[in-house]
Amino acid sequence: MEAKQGQVNQKFKTRIQRWFASSWSALLVPLLAVLTAFVVGGIVIAMAGGNPFSAYLGLLEGAFGSTKSLSETTVWATPYIFAGLAVALAFKGGLFNIGAEGQLALGAVASAWVGYALPGLLGINLPTIFLLPLTVLAGVIAGGIWGAIPGWLKARTGGHEVINTIMMNYIALNMVSYLLNGPMKDPNPLNVIARTPEIAESARFTPIFSGYRMHWGFILAILIAILVWFLLWKTTLGFEIRTAGANPDAGKYAGVNVGRTIVLSMTLSGMLAGMAGAIEVTALNYRHELGFSIGYGFDAIAIALLAKSHPLGVILSAILFGAMRNGGTRMQFLTQIPVDVISVIQALILLFVAADAIVRFIFRIKAREERVVLTRGWGG
Amino acid sequence: MNTNEVILEVRGITKQFPGVLANDRVDFDLRKGEIHALLGENGAGKTTLMNILYGLYQPDSGEIRRNGEVVKFSSPKDAIAQGIGMVHQHFMLIPVFTVTENIMLGDETVKNGLLDQRTVAALVRQLSKQYGLEVDPQAVIQDLPVGVQQRVEIIKTLYRKAEILILDEPTAVLTPQEVEDLFHIISELSHQGVSIIFITHKLKEVLAIANRITVMRNGKVVGTKTPQETDEAHLAEMMVGREVILKVEKGPAKLGDVVFEVENLSVFDQRGLEAVRDVSFQVKAGEILGIAGVQGNGQTELVEALTGLRTPHHGSVRLGGFDVTASSPRPMIEYGLAHIPEDRQKHGLVLSFPVADNLILCTYYQQPFARNYIIQNKAVDEYAHRLVEEFDVRTPSPYLPASKLSGGNQQKVIVARELSRPVKLLIANQPTRGLDVGSIEYIHQQIVQMRDRGVAVLLVSAELDEIMALSDRIAVMYRGQIVATLGASQATREGLGLLMAGLQIAEA
Numbered sequence: 091m092e093a094k095q096g097q098v099n100q101k102f103k104t105r106i107q108r109w110f111a112s113s114w115s116a117l118l119v120p121l122l123a124v125l126t127a128f129v130v131g132g133i134v135i136a137m138a139g140g141n142p143f144s145a146y147l148g149l150l151e152g153a154f155g156s157t158k159s160l161s162e163t164t165v166w167a168t169p170y171i172f173a174g175l176a177v178a179l180a181f182k183g184g185l186f187n188i189g190a191e192g193q194l195a196l197g198a199v200a201s202a203w204v205g206y207a208l209p210g211l212l213g214i215n216l217p218t219i220f221l222l223p224l225t226v227l228a229g230v231i232a233g234g235i236w237g238a239i240p241g242w243l244k245a246r247t248g249g250h251e252v253i254n255t256i257m258m259n260y261i262a263l264n265m266v267s268y269l270l271n272g273p274m275k276d277p278n279p280l281n282v283i284a285r286t287p288e289i290a291e292s293a294r295f296t297p298i299f300s301g302y303r304m305h306w307g308f309i310l311a312i313l314i315a316i317l318v319w320f321l322l323w324k325t326t327l328g329f330e331i332r333t334a335g336a337n338p339d340a341g342k343y344a345g346v347n348v349g350r351t352i353v354l355s356m357t358l359s360g361m362l363a364g365m366a367g368a369i370e371v372t373a374l375n376y377r378h379e380l381g382f383s384i385g386y387g388f389d390a391i392a393i394a395l396l397a398k399s400h401p402l403g404v405i406l407s408a409i410l411f412g413a414m415r416n417g418g419t420r421m422q423f424l425t426q427i428p429v430d431v432i433s434v435i436q437a438l439i440l441l442f443v444a445a446d447a448i449v450r451f452i453f454r455i456k457a458r459e460e461r462v463v464l465t466r467g468w469g470g
Numbered sequence: 471m472n473t474n475e476v477i478l479e480v481r482g483i484t485k486q487f488p489g490v491l492a493n494d495r496v497d498f499d500l501r502k503g504e505i506h507a508l509l510g511e512n513g514a515g516k517t518t519l520m521n522i523l524y525g526l527y528q529p530d531s532g533e534i535r536r537n538g539e540v541v542k543f544s545s546p547k548d549a550i551a552q553g554i555g556m557v558h559q560h561f562m563l564i565p566v567f568t569v570t571e572n573i574m575l576g577d578e579t580v581k582n583g584l585l586d587q588r589t590v591a592a593l594v595r596q597l598s599k600q601y602g603l604e605v606d607p608q609a610v611i612q613d614l615p616v617g618v619q620q621r622v623e624i625i626k627t628l629y630r631k632a633e634i635l636i637l638d639e640p641t642a643v644l645t646p647q648e649v650e651d652l653f654h655i656i657s658e659l660s661h662q663g664v665s666i667i668f669i670t671h672k673l674k675e676v677l678a679i680a681n682r683i684t685v686m687r688n689g690k691v692v693g694t695k696t697p698q699e700t701d702e703a704h705l706a707e708m709m710v711g712r713e714v715i716l717k718v719e720k721g722p723a724k725l726g727d728v729v730f731e732v733e734n735l736s737v738f739d740q741r742g743l744e745a746v747r748d749v750s751f752q753v754k755a756g757e758i759l760g761i762a763g764v765q766g767n768g769q770t771e772l773v774e775a776l777t778g779l780r781t782p783h784h785g786s787v788r789l790g791g792f793d794v795t796a797s798s799p800r801p802m803i804e805y806g807l808a809h810i811p812e813d814r815q816k817h818g819l820v821l822s823f824p825v826a827d828n829l830i831l832c833t834y835y836q837q838p839f840a841r842n843y844i845i846q847n848k849a850v851d852e853y854a855h856r857l858v859e860e861f862d863v864r865t866p867s868p869y870l871p872a873s874k875l876s877g878g879n880q881q882k883v884i885v886a887r888e889l890s891r892p893v894k895l896l897i898a899n900q901p902t903r904g905l906d907v908g909s910i911e912y913i914h915q916q917i918v919q920m921r922d923r924g925v926a927v928l929l930v931s932a933e934l935d936e937i938m939a940l941s942d943r944i945a946v947m948y949r950g951q952i953v954a955t956l957g958a959s960q961a962t963r964e965g966l967g968l969l970m971a972g973l974q975i976a977e978a
Contacts, residue, residue: 343817345800
């Protein structure tokens, strides 16, 4: 009995070790890519006549230096997590969703509309417990539909999702621009901005701490990330998504309906992006305003790549990107180094992640994919 | 011409890869005008040794002597300069270029700054005449049959003045007739003083053509023999390290009901051409129907149509009495179809997935692997460990990605998965392609076992030996049609070979 117990412990132990070993080797290259990007970014700052050390100190202070700045970092990170998850999930399904930006914008508009117009249309004051989920759901559904269309086109006609999601972005962004300048524009006569009216009180998340902008959306984002991880690695649906992504031919052979899985992956991806927009509306801005989200959906691609499409990695890389965006302002204020340097560093991170051979070469890391033939024949 | 003059000598070559000693103090020598076969299982170190000889790898220790002098190859360029040429298993030709363009590529003859195709074409003609390598210098590669493409590869090495020719598994892609042509060419070359290293794992070929045979196992040279002092069984034993049963033991078939019925099936290929035309056959429980044929005569499309991967445009397929003509794979799998696909990396495995996930690739959603759409890790873990043990898959852990396994072990994963379900019909397409003797023996035993358990088996193979060893009945496919169906006892190698080449057997 005791021996068996010991065996179980041993098994558990090796399992933990294996988990750490695999996590470490998965994290190593992205971490070094970030490090390398900051070093090269520092050289760029120095060449521009700045002091890279004070710049990075300012960045760090702006991102994590006070409770206020910490709170702001989470505010930035929240839409990054949702949109990053959207792109990562699509990647796992073998699809490149460049349309997160459009899905996000539509999600925000749909949420805002339900949030400000639905109570009036129904003529009753819905309580938060109904209206808030409904408002978020509207954004999720809108994003989902916008993702499903290119998914369906791909499954049905083979039309490439990269092209079609880009097209869908144009349609979405121009549609949103029209709506915010026209039918959905805040009718207040003093308003000159292309934005919706404020959503009803009962369609809003309450702040977590008064005086700080950090909101429940951040907590929700982390929960959703765990949910996406569970979906991908613990459910039959996730198995199908990953199979269709890794080898659609084998998926078909094994009886997976690959076309259906593609549509589903894109729908889920769009829903996550739509949720990013919905949360910005319900938890932060309480309305949708033209131009609030410039680039979340595109940065999300970099975030998903840096995370190697792992949902939990998305949390980390979204916080990193959020911290850089947030700290950049402080850095500029303290050192007069333009905030655009942040974009340079982000681009460098992406470069080093994509061309990881460079990082492996600099740090002399052997490729994980190295083909080691473990057996030679299996006769004797 | 076969003198005793040694023109290439390898002494004590050792090459270590992470975790594998690929070559362990290998000695090897080659005489002028000799055909020297290098025999061994996959992973025995043949290809590593040849890559060292061709300058693609550098040995950790040991030396290479050319005409008695020590030489060092740091790239194929050095090897070519020493008169060594290599024809790879996968040809290195540009399909849209002509024969002449391909041959001069990398070593272009230039006149006034322009390519001098005329001179090269003349040289090609002269070479093909001299060695009996018939080929049209103006032909475009993609229009040529595989056998002719191989000739172009050989001419390419001769154009670079090769005196030593390394042929890596040259017969793997050829029809029986093309193999014969190749053997004529090889003997002609050897008569004119070209030395040939012939890499293979096919025993019959070695005995037919080689002057000497060197056998490798686990990175070491086991021995060198002449064909006169050895035979198939002995060579197989040297390769594998134990006695190998080359003949598949099988008793008479106990026939049951018809399980699988194909009627007037026609199938289009990728380009919309009719690849399978009006094919009909039946397979009964407890029998193996072998479909013989040279690759590319519609077998791929036929099997895809039979397993739900491609929709036939005419005809019907019935499995256990149910019409499954345009069915998707899943209902057939659930009824009891097991399919060992032709291309194990394309259809058979998700290479980036762990072995365990590949073992449940078709059943991941069924009890006990999933409950309420949640994958049950414990059940998967137990199942994977059991199958890895039962089917002797050589892997340190069932959680290693399938890509890290050798070809033979990858095939074993597929066989384990497909045969561990309740099976009524087994469709095996080229189940032992590219595998070594030990693996082939094992998979053949498994297939015969399934038949003896009352499974209907459809075996598609381009290997005549395999078809003849396993089948109870043999159908021959040629240009998309079944041109003949014979009982196993009526079939002869020669007769099947003629049928596969599209010739009818003269009525006896």
